[in-house]
Amino acid sequence: MSVTVFIQSRNGAKRWQPGKRWLLLPALLIAAGIGAYEHNEQQFYQQQLNVDGEKAARKEQQQELLQLKSATASQLSMLATHVARMQAKLTRLEALGEQVAQSNQLEEQFDFSDEVGVGGLSDIGANIELEQLIADMDSLVLRIDKNNVQLSLLETVSSNLHIDKERYISGRPITKGWLSSHFGFRNDPFTGRRALHKGIDFAGKDGSEVVSTGGGVVTWAGPRFGYGELIEIDHGNGLRTRYGHNKALLVHAGDVVAKGEDIAVMGSTGRSTGPHVHYEVLRDGKQIDPKTFVYRKAG
Known part of the structure; x- marks a missing residue:
């Protein structure tokens, strides 16, 4: 197959017959x-x-x-919970520490309100990770719990020591006066016969103070035959003291009294010849010689 192309020009029409390559050009395009x-x-x-x-x-x-944000919020919430727990435990620890320090007069050596002084050189370590921080805080909480238990035990021991010191019977039941009659057999001032005197008498001025020789609980405060106006105090461990012939009583049954506290006013009520206090010490309900307690050193 052949293609003939006629081209019109000034000199007339010319005929051009392209080759096969020209025919392939459109297909290529x-x-x-x-x-x-x-x-x-x-x-x-x-x-x-x-x-x-x-x-x-x-x-x-x-x-x-979003997941990281949620996880971070959860971790921060957990961290805040840990901090709150630590704050509560530290507050209690500080309160116990202050109480123990005050009870033992150690306020100048232990001040729980000031920052603890720390310092010194240290190497720069790796960045703190949140998981490690939480683990360290858990460990610190366990240490605080342990210290709370130990400090509570220390407080209990200190309190018991203080109580033992308070109820330790010693000294005279008066602030002013003199010993007028010993424990043991004597001539009864009313009958003149030989009789057992089950206490010690301390004479003094009418209306002077009568004091407790040890801390304890008042088990009797009122009149009793022979004693007049009587006060009886239970000091624990089977020991009791009695203070008889008082003019007036300053405490009531059930009151807790401290060592050296004013409990009565000296008088001459009951079977008495003049102003004095009849002082007895009883062990397991039986009168014993108070002299050992009167002259021993304060605990």
């Missing part, structure tokens, strides 16, 4: 166009895939960020 279109289409598709992939990656990153 069409094929090149199709190839370029497919290439552009492939690039557009790839770009679209990349855009979709980036969108998916950003969405995944946003999801991870």
Whole structure:
């Protein structure tokens, strides 16, 4: 097959017959166009895939960020709980420490209100991780719990020592006066016969103070035959003291009295010849000689 092309010019019409190569040019142009279109289409598709992939990656990153934010909030909440627990325990520890220090007159040596002095050189370590921080705080809470228990035991021991010191019977039941009659057999001032005197008498001025020789609980405060106005105090461990012939009583049954506290006013009520206090010490309900307690050193 051949193609003839006529070209009109000033000199007339000319005939040009192209070769086979010229006939292939349109096909090549069409094929090149199709190839370029497919290439552009492939690039557009790839770009679209990349855009979709980036969108998916950003969405995944946003999801991870939300999860991290939620986990951080949970950890911070846990951290705040740990801090609150530590603050409560430290507050109690400080209160117990101050109480023990005051009870033992150690306020100048232990001040729980000031910051504890620390310092010194240290190497720079790695960054602190939240999990390690929480673990350290858990360990600190356990130490605080242990110290709370130990300090509570110390407080109990200190209190018991203080109580033992308070109820330790010693000294005279008066602030002013003199010993007028010993424990043991004597001539009864009313009958003149030999009789057992079950206490010690301390004479003094009418209306002077009568004091407790040890801390304890008042088990009797009122009149009793022979004693007049009587006060009886239970000091524990089977020991009791009695203070008889008082003019007036300053305490009532059930009261807790301290060592050296004024409990009565000296008088001459009951079977008495003049102002004095009849002082008895009883062990397991039986009168014993108070002299050992009167002259022993204060505990």
